[in-house]
Amino acid sequence: MHLSEExxxxxxxxxxxxxxxxxxxxxxxxxxxxxxxxxxxxxSFYIFLSLLKALMFSNSPIGTYELYFPGVMLLMxxxxxxxxxxxRMSLFxxxxxxxxxxxIDASIDDWNALRGTENGYE
Amino acid sequence: xxxxxxxxxxxxSVTHDLRSYTDGVIRTSERLSQLSTxxxxxxxxxxxxxxxxxxxxxxxxxxxxxxxxxxxxxxxxVGVLWHRSGFRGIKTEQKVGSNRLVSEELMHRIEAATKxxxxxxxxxxxxxxxxxxxxxxxxxxxxPQVKIGGVxxxxxxxxxxxxxxxxxxxxxxx
Numbered sequence: 001m002h003l004s005e006e007x008x009x010x011x012x013x014x015x016x017x018x019x020x021x022x023x024x025x026x027x028x029x030x031x032x033x034x035x036x037x038x039x040x041x042x043x044s045f046y047i048f049l050s051l052l053k054a055l056m057f058s059n060s061p062i063g064t065y066e067l068y069f070p071g072v073m074l075l076m077x078x079x080x081x082x083x084x085x086x087x088r089m090s091l092f093x094x095x096x097x098x099x100x101x102x103x104i105d106a107s108i109d110d111w112n113a114l115r116g117t118e119n120g121y122e
Numbered sequence: 123x124x125x126x127x128x129x130x131x132x133x134x135s136v137t138h139d140l141r142s143y144t145d146g147v148i149r150t151s152e153r154l155s156q157l158s159t160x161x162x163x164x165x166x167x168x169x170x171x172x173x174x175x176x177x178x179x180x181x182x183x184x185x186x187x188x189x190x191x192x193x194x195x196x197x198x199x200v201g202v203l204w205h206r207s208g209f210r211g212i213k214t215e216q217k218v219g220s221n222r223l224v225s226e227e228l229m230h231r232i233e234a235a236t237k238x239x240x241x242x243x244x245x246x247x248x249x250x251x252x253x254x255x256x257x258x259x260x261x262x263x264x265x266p267q268v269k270i271g272g273v274x275x276x277x278x279x280x281x282x283x284x285x286x287x288x289x290x291x292x293x294x295x296x
Contacts (some may be wrong), residue, residue, distance in 0.1 A: 012130060016137045022144050030151055040158075047201035067187045075165055078198050084160040089154050093147055095132040100140050100147075106127075109135045114129050 013111065020104050027097045034094050037086040044080040051076055160205045167201020168194045221259055228252045 051073050058066070174197075175190035184192075206215070232248045 009130070010136055012137070016133055019137050019140050019144065023140060026144055026147050026151070028132065030147070033151060033154060068172060068176065070187050070191040071168070071175065074194050075168045075198070076192050078164055078238055079161060082157060082164075085195075086154060086157050089150070093151055093154070096143075097147060098144060104140055106137050107133045109200075110129050111133045116124060118126070 002071060004073045009043060009115070013108070016108050016111070020101070020108065021093060023097060023101045023104060027094070030090060030097050033090040034087070037083060037090050041080070041083040041087050045084050048080050051081040070103070160202055163201040163205035164198040165201070166199035167199070167204065169197070171195070171197020171200070218259065220256060223254060225255050228255065 051069065055069050055073065157171060171193040172190050175186075175193035178186070178189055178193075228248060228251060232252065235245050235248060
């Protein structure tokens, strides 16, 4: 085997490992985003439900604060919808990053196995 | 092709694909981070709208809570629009969107002309049109045009696969 080919093989593997490292970093970032968006989704949903319950089953006469209830519910609805969007997008990014990592892992494993076999025969 | 070549080609292709794909994921992730800021602007706008609605004492045609909710909704909209770099940003987005559509159409035409073995002059004029469209996105006419070695983008693109004469001709025309 030529030296240049050996060098190129090393280059290919180094490139693949570099991309794998990048994918790992992306995965960490996206994992945090999934976590934060899930928390935001749960909290906004809980507050939205609490407000809805208070609005529907409240027997107190309409005062100053009750006037703001529909507006506050609107705001919470807006936050809830944004949380859903954020969670959906981050989940998609997370699953695609996991698939990317699996794919490059499989390719690197194949390559290492092949190189191992070749070195064993030599 | 031997098994070694196949595995090597597969590794190279996966590396190449994932490098660009990861860049796309990073961009989308950054856009996702901006979504929370947009929500914050929306909430702030909504709160301001509600407070303004609370200042209005009585309206004949609607209950006060409805007015507060409506002004809150308007505030959310204004806040989100404000976050998207003001109304000028919206116009820029629309401009970029329409420019992208037209440039895609032009690219299809260039591909069709190349496949149909159209005369070189036709392809060159299409490329010139494509370049003019790309440069039209720049706001200020004083801003410098990106040129590498005195040749602008479309000429470089042609030069990568076509004849070197095309570079020189288009470079001079532009």
